[in-house]
Amino acid sequence: MSLCRNYPTPSNRMAVMWSLMPIKNSVVLEYGPAGTTHFGAGFYGSFDIDLENSLFTTHISEDDIIMGDVSRLEKAILEVDENYKPEVIFIVASAVVAVIGTDIKGVCTYMQDKVKAKLICFDDGGFGGDYTMGIENTYTLFVKEFALPENPIKNLDKYNILGASAASYRIRSDIWEIKDLMKRSFNMENGVTLGLEAGIEDLKNMGGAALNIVLRKEALPAAKLLKEKFGTPYIYQCPYGYTGTLEWINEMAEILSKEINIPFKKQLEEKIKDVRDMSRMMMATRMRIQPTASIIGDYDIIIGLSNFCKEFGFIIDKKICNHSLKNIDTENENIVSYKKEKDKINDLKNIKGQLVFGDEISIGICDNSNTKVCVSFPYPSKTQIATHLPFMGERGTDYLMEIIREYFSNMR
Template identity: 35%
Template sequence: MDLKLESYPVPSDYFGVLWGLSGVEDLLVLEHGSTGTCSYNVVNYMIMNKQSPKGKLFSCGMDEDDVVMGREDKLKRAVKDLDCTLHPKIIALVATGVTSVIGLDLDGVIEEIQPRTKARLLSFSGGGFKGDYTQGIKEAFSTLAREVAKEPKEKKPFSINMIGPTIDSFNNVSDLVELKRLLGLLGAEVNTVFTCRTSTDEIEEMASASLNLVTRDVGLEAAGILEERFGIPHLYSLPFGIRGTVEWLEDVGERLDLDLGRGVLASELERYGFSILELTTPLQRFDHLRAMVSCPYDYALGLVRLMVEEWEMKSPLVVLPKSPEDPRFEEKFKRWGTPDILIGPDTAILEEEIARIDPQVIFGNSYDLYFA
């Protein structure tokens, strides 16, 4: 067994569901589990990008007798209390590990109590047994896209839904500010951010947008549901570097029939259009350096391209935490000169590959700091 250098294990789909729902106002999460599990998650939230969704997470407070007898009375009573006291638009019933083990039917509970509950009830029954956290985020996204989004009253021609940012996304607050600023250069506006700092009303009105901009592959399934239900096309892309950002803006503009004016582009390039080569001395070059990139696919591909195109730096090794949704990911990396790709390697394999390639630079996370 690989202990990932005695660090934290990969979070389960249960955590992904919590992270995917935590940014939605007027939505409360009711865990069917013990109070201790809920208390731990509140502490866990506090370290996620320093964002704490206060008043979001509740527990029905199961004890040993409830587990043995498989009782659901506390869950029904908790739903009634939240509905009558806090008046949310949606209550998400989320299974914990013990719920799944005893086999409680959350959908059956909802079918029984929904007629006398004002809030919309949604169930998430994985309980940590469906896979890693990305599966949970996908489930949260897809359920909201399928069950909450409604037929639009009107279409907004230059409006965009951004699908992907959640509370677990690194640096998501400042990244969203910059993405919105860039879209503003085109004259486009962000309709809904799915699901960071959004609301149930905004999710209900998602279908009024003209384009879904997917920033993480966990959002592709939800984008497909929205395209099937409402005919909204999607673009899966992120801006990296000068060339990548210009191309990204042109791609978005083409889909919205908007043009990035030459004057606007010239002004942006004058203010920000410097590569690392231009900011260093003329004698300093990076083409002899080998770099390892270790991060999710959504960022890795753009970063590798930026390194090759603008920094003239090679990246012979890319490490991904999981296999991407894109079936052509290996072909795309090889296009930018990356022959070796590792997916979720254990510590021994990763250490062996790093020793073989001997990189001078590692772009990675806290796990990779040990090797650096």
């Protein structure tokens, strides 16, 4: 790993933690130094995750490391089970515990008969890739461990949302918007929002939904597994822009064999027409320079916002992904992911006079001649509180339209 001036890419263990903690009726028990948990708690708190009675640590001493003593872990499991009575205890190894090779799976196996809670462990300590791998593995585990029974009662008016990572900036607002879109389009209700708004019982019943909406690539294995187990169809697309939102709704209508609410469809079509008229007017009367945008963030944010910007006649200069692209085919998408932070910083400094979507660190590095919008993780000085300020869907596009107009105004 090269020297980092800013924030290093979070490991898979960090994503495991922030994906597990929102699950109701469960507890995350971190086996490692208390300082690690204390630092992490402040980090997770910025995602608006409720940490009360959901995150605990065993702490460890030199004896635990040198002698392989696991009595602290055994006692912690018994104490959490007796005092908090969760349905599930997730035991997560810290990096130091993984390095010394403590057999956490073995501990969970012989301790299972001594507690009422189900014990599930994550023991790689953050050495299994970056945060995208942690998200993928956790979502897949949710389906494998909890999606029961094999033949659930199908509810044709329910859908699940897969891929709503708690770390994504304004994700709760985006989920609020998606729920509203589904209600206005098809009068459907949300069943499970995996990794953000769900309890253990919700996870058990997620096979009964009529549709799974996949918001990020890491949730695709879970969606495919649900289709294999329960026959549930899925759609993998994020609704960015008026056109993108209408295409997203039309595709779901075809999958579900449902009619779209006509007044709402006409409303979106009218806004699409307004965008086209505005784009033509801007190009004809104000623009002397080709409007240009750069996007920095997770893969799916880059894809979604690229399509949105093209709707306004933008060319996309740079697409910089903040995580590894090892398992993603980007041959025709011109997306880059830098191994060395220095190379990324140099590239960001060369962006001038553009509309820049990105994380707070990256847009801060960009020249002030740019119009900047924070849309992605990390965002160290921001806290997620609002749940009504989306980037996706109709309302998200309303907001982004204001940013587009600001950019055009700055280009005069």
